Amino acid sequence: MVLTRSWKALETGEQSMTIRLRNILGAVAIVTGAMGASGAYANDLVTTLTNNYGTPGGLIDMPTAEMAPDAQISTTVSYFDGFSKSTLSFQVAPWLTGSFRYAGTRDLTPQFDTFYDRSFDLRFRIFKETEYSPAIAVGLQDFLGTGVLGGEYIVATKSVGSRLRLTAGLGWGRFGSNNSIGGFGTRTPFNFAGVGTGGDVSISNWFKGDIGLFGGFSYEVTNKLSFALEYSSDSYDTERRAGIFNQSTAVNARVTYKLAPDANLSAFYLHGKEFGINLAIAINPRGMPVPGGLEAAPLPVAVRDPDAARDLGWADQPAARAQVAKSLDETLALDEIDLIRLRLEGRAAYVGIQNETYDRTSQALGRTVRAMTRALPASVEDFHVTLYTKGIPASTVSFSRTDIERLEHKASDEALAAATFRDSLRFGNLPEPLPGKFPRYGWSIYPFTRISLFDPDEPLRFDVAMRVQGQAELGRGWMARGAASVKLFGNLDQSNRLSNSRIPRVRSDAALYAKSDSPRVDWLTLTKYQRLAPDYYGRVTLGYLEQMYAGVSTEVLWRPVDSRIAIGAELNYVRPRDFDGDFGLRDNNTISGNIPDFNGHASVYYDFGGGYHAQVDAGRYLAGDWGVTIGFDREFANGWKVGAFATKTDVSAQDFGEGSFDKGIRITAPISWLFGKPTQQAPTAVIRPLTRDGGARVNVTGRLYETVRNSHERDTVASWGKFWR
Amino acid sequence: MIAASLPRLTLLLCAMALAACSNQRSSENVFSVAKTVIQQRRAQPVTPDPQVVQAVVTDALSNTTGPLALYALEDRKAVAVLRPIARNGDYQTWASYGSSARLSATTLNGVLVSTRGLGNDLMSSRVEPLLEVVSRREDGVATIQQRYLDGENQIVNLKSDCKITRGETETLGGSVSGVRMTAECWQADRSVVNSYLVDANGTVVQSRHWAGPTMGYSSIQRLR
Numbered sequence: 001m002v003l004t005r006s007w008k009a010l011e012t013g014e015q016s017m018t019i020r021l022r023n024i025l026g027a028v029a030i031v032t033g034a035m036g037a038s039g040a041y042a043n044d045l046v047t048t049l050t051n052n053y054g055t056p057g058g059l060i061d062m063p064t065a066e067m068a069p070d071a072q073i074s075t076t077v078s079y080f081d082g083f084s085k086s087t088l089s090f091q092v093a094p095w096l097t098g099s100f101r102y103a104g105t106r107d108l109t110p111q112f113d114t115f116y117d118r119s120f121d122l123r124f125r126i127f128k129e130t131e132y133s134p135a136i137a138v139g140l141q142d143f144l145g146t147g148v149l150g151g152e153y154i155v156a157t158k159s160v161g162s163r164l165r166l167t168a169g170l171g172w173g174r175f176g177s178n179n180s181i182g183g184f185g186t187r188t189p190f191n192f193a194g195v196g197t198g199g200d201v202s203i204s205n206w207f208k209g210d211i212g213l214f215g216g217f218s219y220e221v222t223n224k225l226s227f228a229l230e231y232s233s234d235s236y237d238t239e240r241r242a243g244i245f246n247q248s249t250a251v252n253a254r255v256t257y258k259l260a261p262d263a264n265l266s267a268f269y270l271h272g273k274e275f276g277i278n279l280a281i282a283i284n285p286r287g288m289p290v291p292g293g294l295e296a297a298p299l300p301v302a303v304r305d306p307d308a309a310r311d312l313g314w315a316d317q318p319a320a321r322a323q324v325a326k327s328l329d330e331t332l333a334l335d336e337i338d339l340i341r342l343r344l345e346g347r348a349a350y351v352g353i354q355n356e357t358y359d360r361t362s363q364a365l366g367r368t369v370r371a372m373t374r375a376l377p378a379s380v381e382d383f384h385v386t387l388y389t390k391g392i393p394a395s396t397v398s399f400s401r402t403d404i405e406r407l408e409h410k411a412s413d414e415a416l417a418a419a420t421f422r423d424s425l426r427f428g429n430l431p432e433p434l435p436g437k438f439p440r441y442g443w444s445i446y447p448f449t450r451i452s453l454f455d456p457d458e459p460l461r462f463d464v465a466m467r468v469q470g471q472a473e474l475g476r477g478w479m480a481r482g483a484a485s486v487k488l489f490g491n492l493d494q495s496n497r498l499s500n501s502r503i504p505r506v507r508s509d510a511a512l513y514a515k516s517d518s519p520r521v522d523w524l525t526l527t528k529y530q531r532l533a534p535d536y537y538g539r540v541t542l543g544y545l546e547q548m549y550a551g552v553s554t555e556v557l558w559r560p561v562d563s564r565i566a567i568g569a570e571l572n573y574v575r576p577r578d579f580d581g582d583f584g585l586r587d588n589n590t591i592s593g594n595i596p597d598f599n600g601h602a603s604v605y606y607d608f609g610g611g612y613h614a615q616v617d618a619g620r621y622l623a624g625d626w627g628v629t630i631g632f633d634r635e636f637a638n639g640w641k642v643g644a645f646a647t648k649t650d651v652s653a654q655d656f657g658e659g660s661f662d663k664g665i666r667i668t669a670p671i672s673w674l675f676g677k678p679t680q681q682a683p684t685a686v687i688r689p690l691t692r693d694g695g696a697r698v699n700v701t702g703r704l705y706e707t708v709r710n711s712h713e714r715d716t717v718a719s720w721g722k723f724w725r
Numbered sequence: 726m727i728a729a730s731l732p733r734l735t736l737l738l739c740a741m742a743l744a745a746c747s748n749q750r751s752s753e754n755v756f757s758v759a760k761t762v763i764q765q766r767r768a769q770p771v772t773p774d775p776q777v778v779q780a781v782v783t784d785a786l787s788n789t790t791g792p793l794a795l796y797a798l799e800d801r802k803a804v805a806v807l808r809p810i811a812r813n814g815d816y817q818t819w820a821s822y823g824s825s826a827r828l829s830a831t832t833l834n835g836v837l838v839s840t841r842g843l844g845n846d847l848m849s850s851r852v853e854p855l856l857e858v859v860s861r862r863e864d865g866v867a868t869i870q871q872r873y874l875d876g877e878n879q880i881v882n883l884k885s886d887c888k889i890t891r892g893e894t895e896t897l898g899g900s901v902s903g904v905r906m907t908a909e910c911w912q913a914d915r916s917v918v919n920s921y922l923v924d925a926n927g928t929v930v931q932s933r934h935w936a937g938p939t940m941g942y943s944s945i946q947r948l949r
Binding site (some may be wrong): 049443 | 748812828831841842844845849851875
């Protein structure tokens with residue numbers, strides 16, 4: 001029996017004579033990888049430039065039919081005399097751009113010093129450019145906000161050679177206010193009195209009223225420097241009426257310098273009157289700084305001596321069996337994978353692992369089977385690896401050892417063909433727990449921020465706080481988690497905007513939660529995860545669930561191991577917590593109504609394939625309102641997720657207040673992507689233009705779907721290339 | 726009023742001055758992320774001192790008994806002495822001698838077929854058709870495949886059509902002699918020239934083989 005376990009044991013050389021290969025290689029990989037990420041999409045009328053509204057395009061105020069490279073996330077900040085716009089744009093698909101914008105205009109209305117406004121855009125490319133015909137796109141600007149920037153357009157862009165791009169288009173609304181060539185239908189003109197609660201989709205106005213003709217060109221002088229000139233069909237009517245804008249010409253010009261492959265700085269001259277600047281910085285989730293990652297090399301497969309495979313002598317010897325378990329445990333520990341269960345049975349090994357290191361399950365799996373080739377007796381031919389998550393088995397993947405030996409140096413899809421995924425309960429034969437693996441404790445202390453965005457008095461407020469966090473995993477699905485934090489500094493407590501909600505104040509009292517400087521309990525919960533039956537999972541969480549609520553959350557999920565679809569249900573009993581974050585609870589009464597004890601949802605999750613994912617939740621929300629949430633995300637195999645969601649409940653737009661209904665965007669950025677080391681940390685940012693009381697839900701950590709899906713077949717296979725990495 | 730939680734990654738700057746610690750594995754805090762990024766930006770490849778390389782070679786030859794090879798990745802100016810750590814059929818996996826860094830490379834008859842832990846790794850290759858011609862020391866053609874991971878962990882299979890020509894007999898380091906075989910390989914958007922020194926048994930004793938778009942040429946020479 002050969003038990004070569006440690007990497008160090010594979011090397012026998014002197015430690016002093018090291019050539020620092022890794023540092024050198026790693027550094028170059030970072031640089032070259034980052035440079036290469038954006039260069040691949042040279043043609044097809046894509047651009048990394050954005051206009052003043054932050055949408056992809058080489059012109060200044062006017063849109064084009066250009067698209068950003070697929071999956072590009074760009075942030076654009078543009079400014080001229082009192083007008084600022086910050087825009088986040090995402091290339092949802094090669095033919096669809098979505099944008100979210102926060103615009104501030106000084107002295108636009110008498111009520112506000114600066115009028116801040118949030119808006120959403122969509123742009124669809126309906127025809128691609130061909131050799132003889134232009135690309136054509138249709139766009140909706142500010143279709144979900146107040147409409148102060150609202151407009152629609154149909155635009156055509158054609159490239160002439162590799163440096164010149166010509167654009168012409170027809171605009172409505174804002175883009176139809178100058179150079180009108182006629183029109184049809186009537187459009188309710190924008191005025192502040194008509195804004196109401198905003199957030200309406202005023203389809204009846206789309207493509208109605210005056211049609212403005214606009215056009216322009218962009219020219220790449222060098223690879224770094226480009227120039228654009230346009231004739232604008234936007235006369236800035238609202239701004240001129242407010243006396244804050246005047247124009248002498250409809251011609252705009254811009255010069256852009258490329259600071260880096262995905263960073264552009266522009267200076268523009270608007271309507272013969274205003275100078276301004278525009279800075280656009282982009283990141284593309286598809287282009288990882290170091291594709292494949294920088295993690296340490298795996299242990300190679302240890303191939304058996306052909307004669308050794310018949311030796312079953314170890315099976316009868318308890319001491320030999322214990323030695324095998326110890327050896328496998330140590331080998332897996334080298335790759336930071338936890339062996340928590342093991343059964344050896346003649347020619348089969350049943351191994352239970354819990355992976356808290358690798359964000360790609362395929363990689364944990366590939367390293368586990370290689371460790372098994374090194375640690376298990378030669379007579380063991382069948383490898384059954386059960387992937388445990390939060391102490392419960394989520395799936396069992398089986399291989400024959402001969403295949404692992406045979407396929408180590410082949411393309412990874414051959415190993416995929418040799419793998420069998422099964423629901424662990426359906427597979428049965430679950431290995432027994434190894435002694436001494438639980439309880440396990442983890443803790444960390446780290447600084448973090450609480451952010452408040454878009455308050456008209458102060459658009460960005462934040463607190464910096466220090467948090468102590470700990471958890472105990474007790475085995476068999478029991479988890480205890482707790483965290484306490486103390487504010488270090490910040491200005492969240494300076495918000496004076498008290499809620500004016502007409503429905504129970506389930507979220508709009510956020511400012512009251514920021515008033516106290518004393519230490520607070522962020523969460524303190526006990527959770528039990530449980531396999532209920534094949535394909536069924538259960539969860540009960542009890543305690544202080546989040547900043548504002550304590551209670552009990554229960555959940556059931558049905559999800560077959562190879563399924564596109566999952567169905568879940570959640571029922572919560574909640575009580576609001578004290579504003580100062582101690583252990584106390586408030587009663588359910590708020591000025592504008594009672595917070596009901598129970599809320600809950602039925603959910604459907606659907607994986608369309610190709611990285612597109614949808615979730616629909618229907619049920620009763622925190623304020624007792626009934627409704628539906630639709631969420632749509634683009635998920636990348638490297639862990640990035642970019643999505644949007646909207647909730648409509650039986651709360652009327654009037655009662656909901658500003659924004660009319662709950663909506664927002666969410667972005668998950670995996671840390672492993674950023675610097676190539678495996679880690680499961682992937683912070684999610686949720687940005688809501690407004691947080692009010694309608695369509696609100698309790699935030700429970702560790703919901704079942706996200707807990708089990710990584711160990712299931714579809715998510716594991718999505719990045720199968722990492723199996724041999 | 727809006728509360729959005731943008732966790733640690735986003736506010737790097739605010740948190741830079743603050744400490745963070747943890748007993749949890751693979752738990753990265755903002756401070757270490759920032760430090761890593763800065764270090765990566767600063768590092769520049771430096772050509773290793775030939776005298777140091779020679780010293781490591783001498784050390785390896787005198788302190789070990791098994792096979793040894795000298796490995797160089799030209800574009801990254803990296804050189805290492807390799808010693809074998811595992812064998813799977815005809816595939817030989819090597820790690821760098823005298824280093825505990827977990828980096829490895831695998832060869833098939835002296836030609837690089839995969840790397841691990843170097844960044845932008847060559848995941849696997851199919852070079853058997855080329856090796857068949859090269860080891861016969863004859864002119865011929867062959868198609869090879871080299872596989873990488875892209876930013877989304879998907880396998881990219883790069884195919885090359887190679888034209889192989891027999892060259893002159895050479896002697897390496899005064900002792901090993903062989904025939905210089907050259908393979909000119911065309912891909913969709915580039916062409917590379919590989920070369921192999923093949924002894925009378927058909928063994929590749931020295932090779933200069935293109936390893937990938939960000940790796941460039943990799944050369945391996947058997948020391949023993």
